[in-house]
Amino acid sequence: MDEAIKARNAAKLHLTSQQKNQLLENIANRLQRDKISILEANRKDLIEAKKKGKNAAFLQRLTLSENHIEEMIQGIQTIISLDDPIGKVLSEKTLQNGLLLKKVTVPLGVVLIIYESRPNVTIDVSVICIKSGNCVILKGGSDAGNSNQALFSCIRGALKEENLPEDLVQLMGNDHDEVAELLQRDDLIDVVIPRGGKGLIETVVKNSRIPIIKHFEGVCTIFVDKAADFRKAISIIINAKAQKPSACNAVENLLVHRKIKESFLVLLKEACDKENIELKGCLETRKSIDIALATDEDYRTEYLEKILSIKIVEDVGEAIEFIAMYGSNHSDAIITEDDDVAARFLQAIDSAAVYHNASTRFTDGGCFGMGCEIGISTQKLHARGPMGLEEMTSYKYVILGEGQIRM
CATH class of the missing domain: 3.40.605.10 (Aldehyde Dehydrogenase; Chain A, domain 1)
Structure with missing residues (x-):
C-alpha cells in the first residue's frame, strides 16, 4: 500500500x-x-x-x-x-x-x-x-x-x-x-x-x-483471398508466424479462399516445412495437404509458438464471420489484389489494427513511430x-x- x-x-x-x-x-x-x-x-x-x-x-x-x-x-x-x-x-x-x-x-x-x-x-x-x-x-x-x-x-x-x-x-x-x-x-x-x-x-x-x-491475447488471423499474389502471401505469412512466434502480433489462424486452396496450400506447406512451422487444418484443408486436424479450440488459441491453424472459407464474408467469432480484436490481415474486397474487409473487421497486404507483426509501438509502447490495447x-x-x-x-x- x-x-x-x-x-x-x-x-x-x-x-x-x-x-x-x-x-x-x-x-x-x-x-x-x-x-x-x-x-x-x-x-x-x-x-x-x-x-x-x-x-x-x-x-x-x-x-x-x-x-x-x-x-x-x-x-x-x-x-x-x-x-x-x-x-x-x-x-x-x-x-x-x-x-x-x-x-x-x-x-x-x-x-x-x-x-x-x-x-x-x-x-x-x-x-x-x-x-x-x-x-x-x-x-x-x-x-x-x-x-x-x-x-x-x-x-x-x-x-x-x-x-x-x-x-x-x-x-x-x-x-x-x-x-x-x-x-x-x-x-x-x-x-x-x-x-x-x-x-x-x-x-x-x-x-x-x-x-x-x-x-489481451493476440489471436491474429490472415485471410488469403482468391485474388492474392501467392508470392506476397507466402512471404507475409512466414514473417507473421516465424519472425517472432512469441509476440502477441504473430499470426495464429490462416483462412484460405476455397478457389485457390489446392494450388496455394501446397506452396504454403513447402514454405512452412522449411521454417519448422507445424500446420493444423480443417477437413477440407487436409484433403489438399497432409497435416493434423484443427479443432475448434485450436482456432481460439494464442499459441505463441510455430503452430498455425488453417481453415478454408467460401469468401471474404465468411472470413469476416470467422474473425468475429474466433479473433481477439488485436491484429488481422487480408492478402488480395482486389481493392474492393480489401476495402470490405478493412471496414468490417473490428480489431485494433487491420492490414492489407502486410504482416501483422507491424502492430508495435516502435514500428508505429512511438519509440516503444506500454502494450497493445x-x-x-x-x-x-x-x-x-x-x-x-x-x-x-x-x-x-x-x-x-x-x-
Missing part, C-alpha cells in the same frame, strides 16, 4: 520537458554502461526458468540480449525526440459569452502496470510514463525478477542523480496479497494496465476497482492498439474569462 501513497505524492510533481528528457538520457546511458550486469541477471532468470521446465515461447519472451538492450536505448532516444504530450492544446474556441475554452492534455496520474515474463517492459513503460508525466508502479513476473531489478536499478540511479523523487517509478516485490490490496485502491491509483496471458487479465478484471486498460476505451505517449494522457478544460457569470 505504501507504493500507492508514495506514487500519489510524487504525482504532484510536474517535470519540465527538459527535466524529462535529461532523465531519459541518463537512463539510456546507464543501460549502455550496465548492460553486462543486466545480461548476467537475465542469465540467472533463464537458468531458473529452464529448471522449471518453461517452454520455448516463454524463454524467448524472457530472454534479453545486447540487441534487446540496444533496442531499449533506441526506443528511449525516439521518446526523447518526440514532443512532450502534456500541456498540448487539443482545441480551443471562444464562446458567445466571450469565454475562451481550451481543451488541454494532462497525465493520467498514477499507473499500475502488471506484467509477466517480458523484462523489457520494465524500461518501456517507465520511459513512456516519465515522458507523459505519469507516476508508475511496476509489478513484473517473479520469473524475470533478477532482470527487472537490474533494469530498475538504472531507472532508480538516474532519478537519484537528477535529484528527482525516486517514487516516480517503483518496482514491487512478489507479494500477491499486496497486489490484491492495491487493486482496491481506486482512491490512489488512476488506471491499471495488465499485460500478459488470459489468466492474468481475468484475475485483474475480477478483482480490480480501478479502471482497466486490457492488453485490445479494447476501445480509453486507448486502442499500441499505447505510446499520447495514449497515456487525458485532458481537462481550461476556461479563461473576464468576469462572466451565468444568467
Whole structure:
C-alpha cells in the first residue's frame, strides 16, 4: 500500500520537458554502461526458468540480449525526440459569452502496470510514463525478477542523480496479497494496465476497482483471398508466424479462399516445412495437404509458438464471420489484389489494427513511430492498439474569462 501513497505524492510533481528528457538520457546511458550486469541477471532468470521446465515461447519472451538492450536505448532516444504530450492544446474556441475554452492534455496520474515474463517492459513503460508525466508502479513476473531489478536499478540511479523523487517509478516485490490490496485502491491509483496471458487479465478484471486498460491475447488471423499474389502471401505469412512466434502480433489462424486452396496450400506447406512451422487444418484443408486436424479450440488459441491453424472459407464474408467469432480484436490481415474486397474487409473487421497486404507483426509501438509502447490495447476505451505517449494522457478544460457569470 505504501507504493500507492508514495506514487500519489510524487504525482504532484510536474517535470519540465527538459527535466524529462535529461532523465531519459541518463537512463539510456546507464543501460549502455550496465548492460553486462543486466545480461548476467537475465542469465540467472533463464537458468531458473529452464529448471522449471518453461517452454520455448516463454524463454524467448524472457530472454534479453545486447540487441534487446540496444533496442531499449533506441526506443528511449525516439521518446526523447518526440514532443512532450502534456500541456498540448487539443482545441480551443471562444464562446458567445466571450469565454475562451481550451481543451488541454494532462497525465493520467498514477499507473499500475502488471506484467509477466517480458523484462523489457520494465524500461518501456517507465520511459513512456516519465515522458507523459505519469507516476508508475511496476509489478513484473517473479520469473524475470533478477532482470527487472537490474533494469530498475538504472531507472532508480538516474532519478537519484537528477535529484528527482525516486517514487516516480517503483518496482514491487512478489507479494500477491499486496497486489490484491492495491487493486482496491481506486482512491490512489488512476488506471491499471495488465499485460500478459488470459489468466492474468481475468484475475485483474475480477478483482480490480480501478479502471482497466486490457492488453489481451493476440489471436491474429490472415485471410488469403482468391485474388492474392501467392508470392506476397507466402512471404507475409512466414514473417507473421516465424519472425517472432512469441509476440502477441504473430499470426495464429490462416483462412484460405476455397478457389485457390489446392494450388496455394501446397506452396504454403513447402514454405512452412522449411521454417519448422507445424500446420493444423480443417477437413477440407487436409484433403489438399497432409497435416493434423484443427479443432475448434485450436482456432481460439494464442499459441505463441510455430503452430498455425488453417481453415478454408467460401469468401471474404465468411472470413469476416470467422474473425468475429474466433479473433481477439488485436491484429488481422487480408492478402488480395482486389481493392474492393480489401476495402470490405478493412471496414468490417473490428480489431485494433487491420492490414492489407502486410504482416501483422507491424502492430508495435516502435514500428508505429512511438519509440516503444506500454502494450497493445485490445479494447476501445480509453486507448486502442499500441499505447505510446499520447495514449497515456487525458485532458481537462481550461476556461479563461473576464468576469462572466451565468444568467
